[in-house]
Amino acid sequence: MPASRVMPTRESADLIEVVRDLAARELAPRVAKAEEDEDFPRDVFTTLGAMGVLGLPYPEEYGGGGQPYEVYLQVLEEIARVWSSVAVGTSVHVLSCFGLVGFGTEEQRRAWLPDMLGGGLLGAYCLSEPHAGSDPAAMTTRAVREGDEYVLNGAKAWTTHGGRADFYQVMARTSDERTGISCFLVPAGAEGLSADPPERKMGLTGSPTATMRLDNVRIPADRRIGEEGGGLRIALAALDSGRLGIAAAATGLAQGALDVAVDYARQRTTFGRPIIEHQGLAFLLADMEAAVQSARAMTLHAARLKDLGRPFGREASIAKMVATDNAMKVTTDAVQVLGGYGYTRDFPVERHMREAKVMQIFEGTNQIQRLVISRALARDAGAPIGVAGAGQD
């Protein structure tokens, strides 16, 4: 059963309906085969782009939808309920536009954002390196200024959409200081930019992940986003928002698995009754439902803080951690509900389980989220009370 939602406006409710419709008609019939064949559904992103989903949370003046995260994340969740790879891809695309929207000059925004948000192009985000995942400041990829160009050299690991994207937001070292990192917008066609063969992953196989090699890639200096040395700040700010995207994707994935499990439990009979009427199993389903709804509530709480312009980093980390840990548990239990059938590839829940695992790993492992949360506890005083629509009372 689709989740019950409270949307802030009529239009956002209409959008949710259109997205559900699209997911049921265009995504559901394709997901199983595409994931099995490791087939990247690039055309689905074209459709989502034409609908305005790929630029949804960004300002209308640059071609975005001007919608709050509260809306964008629920759209993402509806996509993930049917196809996680597509939801994760959408989230990564949105992440890859984040630097330019938040830190670019007016001139840079006007030049590139309309295309990046317009739906025709797909982005990628290059922070991780083979030896620098949880600790991105350990990166070694370099950008050296030569006249009015930068020359980039190095390797960026784990790039979602690597080799398939139209542009790459790349973090590279511009000085030897630990945080001497800058942010660049590299077009896919840049000479010297290439992709390794995609990783052979356990799940999320419809989403290509590859190491990007930068071999004397020359880009005009005006493709640096933000200040020289400001890149790590941009990358980490992007991740705060990106984590909300992953939290929503995990929540949708868990909802999808739960729906399959409940459906099955109503139909499958043992000892003369549907298994959902055996309390031992019914309670498992109740816990799954509670886990999904808690994840959604936490994610939307963090989103609303962000939409109000309040600090939300701690809450984003909690949402990412809770939603992805819950998704791991819910999808594992969904396999249990389906018994032996759940363990076969003829039912989607074993795939859901494989997909959930990576969500505990990327955009900051859940250990790193605990690090962020505990540091905030050590540092921050109690947060003030926020009021939506403050000033109107």
Added chain:
Amino acid sequence: MNIVVCVKQVPDTATERKLRSDDNTLDRDAADGVVNELDEYAVEEALRLKEAHGGEVTVLTMGPDKAADTIRKALAMGADKAVHLVDDALHGSDALSTSYAMAQTLKKIGFDLVILGSESTDARTGVLAAMLAERLGVAQLTLANKVEVEGSAVTIQRVTDYGYDKVQGSLPAVISVVEKINEPRYPSFKGIMAAKKKPVQKLGAAEAELAADQIGLGAAWSEVTEAAAAPPRAAGTVVKDEGDGGVKTADFLSSKKFI
């Protein structure tokens, strides 16, 4: 070209559909209302014709208040404006009354081309296009899987059992479409936002100048007096193959008049 698309709100076929206990008409509150699927193809065709020839696309819906959701969807796809024929007096209208009410409205708002789905998923009479054309005294081109307009000539491919017939008429005309005609677009978020600002004219029976004795349950030529759930499907027949499986299967099929 002034195109009117007739869009009906129908109960979602995925949910259980019920009849009202008081008058045996469809309980439209019991299920979620959605756009009759074929009408999305009708809207798409109207939009394509407008994109090719210019003009305006108006949505015409007859239905209760909540049919406004359906109108919004058609506007979000790109239609320019809408007319919503809504009145309690219309409740229970049969196909004749529906075609009367819609024809009266069409005369009032004017049109060069009227496009319908070929059948609704709830009542499924599939007669509305023919009735409208007759009442309006214009050409009738039904079951189209392709539409071409050139000057004042409209040509369609009319789907038949053996392929298609080419049927030509001149504007003004009424067309009904089948699903093979196109691939309806999904509304974009910009379209959804724009739909908010598009004009929707609500017409009551009086404003549409409908005669009271021609509409509603009272005017219906037939009455649903009783309804019962379909009996559950009986167990199937299992044919055991003992060398004569093919013959037995053929006998079974011919006894049911399938072959």
